[in-house]
Amino acid sequence: MVSQIVDNFIKQHPKDQSSLIGVMLDVQNHFYYLPKESLFQISKELKVPISTVYNLATFYKAFSLKPKGKHPIAVCTGTACHVQGATKLLEKFERELNIKNGGETTPDKLFNLESVRCLGCCGLAPVVTIGKDLHGKLPPNKIPKLLKQYK
């Protein structure tokens, strides 16, 4: 299953090291993380040592080696959001979901929480994305209601 999907992505790129990040991004965007078997498959198909693949997977922020929740929550902590209170938002999410920022997933596998760098919607600060939905100008006290929509 995984191997078929990954194979599909690999086919869309030239088979050399320059395609590595592109393929990994496609896999990441599809599964929201990089499954272990996909790393070996990419290494084999693109003829790049597994150490290099692992190196990239841990160097770049876009990649994750752990599965994420069904609705990954990303709190923008760009400057504009910071001065509009992004830290308080992040803390509120941590308290509401009882998980820590970065990596952890809720026991029901619905949510995980991470802070991200500027999403480029500074006019809407503070900004949060849940899955593909973007929520701007979000006050901390609206978070419980917002989360209910995703449960």
Next chain:
Amino acid sequence: MAKITIADLEKIREESRRTLVLREGAGRAKITVHMGTCGIAAGARDIMSAVLKEVEERELSDIIVTNSGCAGLCSKEPMITVELVNFPAPVKYIEMTPGKIKQIFDSHIMKEQIVKEYALAIGSEMTH
């Protein structure tokens, strides 16, 4: 499509000129069709269609067509207002029909000559 040449660039520009003139709000003339309740009842919709038809058939690229509310003279509807960039004041035409629209285009829009018999006399803007 085949590769474009430099001459094609000019052609595309010419074809899109009207669209862009409108979007930038810069035209040689502006025609306002008055579309209040009374205007619509008196047939302003047909007048709008007639105006748009004239613009298209004559391939005019610098005419802005717009609509506005009631002009306050309901008994003389449908009415239009024609403004030319180089003219000091707008001219209001009353009791329009598609045929009259054609005449206004022939004379006022193309030759900058006001069609006096349909114009609402408004003081100084008639002297030219």
Next chain:
Amino acid sequence: MAYRTYLMVCAGTGCVANQSMKIKEAFEKELEKRKLQNEVSVVTTGCNGFCGVGPIMVVQPDGIFYQLLKVSDIPLLVEEHLIKGRPVKKFMYIPGEKEPPIPKMRDIDFFKKQMLIALRNRGLIDPEKIEEYIARGGYSALAKALTEMTPDGVLDEIKKSGLRGRGGGGFPTGVKWETMRKVPGDKRYVICNADEGDPGAFMDRSIIESDPHAVIEGMLIGAYAMGSSDGYVYIRNEYPIALERLKKATGQAREFGLLGENIFGTDFKFDIKITRGAGAFVCGESTALMASIEGRPGEPRAKYIHTVEKGLYDSPTCLNNVETWANVPQIILKGAKWFTSIGTGDVTHDPWGGSKGTKVFSLTGKVVNTGLVEVPMGITLKEIIFDIGGGIKDGKRIKTVQTGGPSGGFIPESMLDLPVDYDELTKVGSMMGSGGMIVADEDNCVVDMAKYFLTFTQEESCGKCTPCREGTKRMLDILENITVGKGTEEDLELLEELSNMVVESSLCALGGSAPNPVLTSLKYFRDEYLVHVRDKKCPAHACRQLNVYTIEEEKCATVGHGCDMCKKSCPDYAIMGEPKKAHYIDQMKCHKCGACFDVCNFKAIKIE
């Protein structure tokens, strides 16, 4: 088809996030219902820059500007404006309380004072249609370059224009191109850096979203001047709309024969590959970016040899930022003389002698009008913040404006008359950077903000060189201590010493500029640091560990009637009190999260 009216619906990231595509659909549905679909056309445009009031729509040719639209507003808007011709006041921009709404886009201060070169097509064309770009004069600069000018002629024009890199450093573009041209070698690359990493800056995203062909045309002209036939755009993966538009645009350009072989029937050939970034700030640095394109970790190398000599795959490579490329076609079309008439200084003999043309800034933070503004070089900070930005929110007082992102510095209120150009900003310890401009008011703490920027650069340090990896970490430790009340006066000197060390000895510009926020805040706001270390207080109450939260018991009991909201919000169960009676906070249990302060509707919670 002769349409009478165009509805220009903004489809930039900000407006799309605010449901502008649903607005578009609602219009199309309503127009069909009212049988207006052959008279009125709905067009999606790129970002208008006024993201704070999205979704935005401009009705042309009338030029009426509508903001904050909702799907439910559409039937009324169609009925009133498009059928009866009465623009609807309640959807217009209102500059301030008790002031009348402003119907026309060009009369709104936010737009009125801008000068558009890089963003000249924003809001006017559908970025997904190459014909519309051509209709606005697009690709005629390329035609002119290829048929009327030699590569040297193009190079000369760019040199004379005084154009400087818009991505940060402000290196003269013409000088870079000339050096590259002189290096021998058949394989040579031009790259567009669209890895816009500065938090709080989004002009590159906006340019690509609103006018992708301008960037492509700029790259084509540059490639012709430098003898390259291979181009790359390195774009952030976090910008899905920009990425999609760029893909579409390169596809259309290829279809039209504007990318590929024998462009305009000449020998010139050029094509562009799009590479996605993977979320590493350091990849904005040229050598790191090139490593990333090659499929390696984005770590910079020492630049004993410049990338124009040995860059991507060890071949000569010219890297310019999105905004720089977008300026190129206009310079070729209108000439260097026109470009140099805008801006500051004199670049006739010295390419570093001034700042010419315009710069796009993303104006954010505590200003009334947030968004993207393009202004002539030399405009003062005051004009940008107060005339275009409409001043500070909620009538508060401005404390500082921070320019240049994590590599830039803080500029105090007393210096707002500073003309904005590369050299003036550098003189006061900040920099142009990519054009982030973040306004902070009295509620923001500069120590906290300096810590914020340093946290960012420290996390984004690639770890290759020690001064940046370890130096920024130690600096951050010191700042952390200061913000929780463990700082001393000696710490401030140590912080300065460490800063200077990191600036001088880091491998690349990331480390070399990372201490700027700390250095400028220490220079202009030393008093605020001193209050933190001497009195263990944060005047802005932003460093929450220094705050003491208390409840004004009388206000709580009489005005709020002991509403219990604070007690429910407290994660530490530190608030005591019966409903309808005064509450109080157990200071031993309080972890100072500030949740109670935010929920209290009666302002009964005090911070000391």
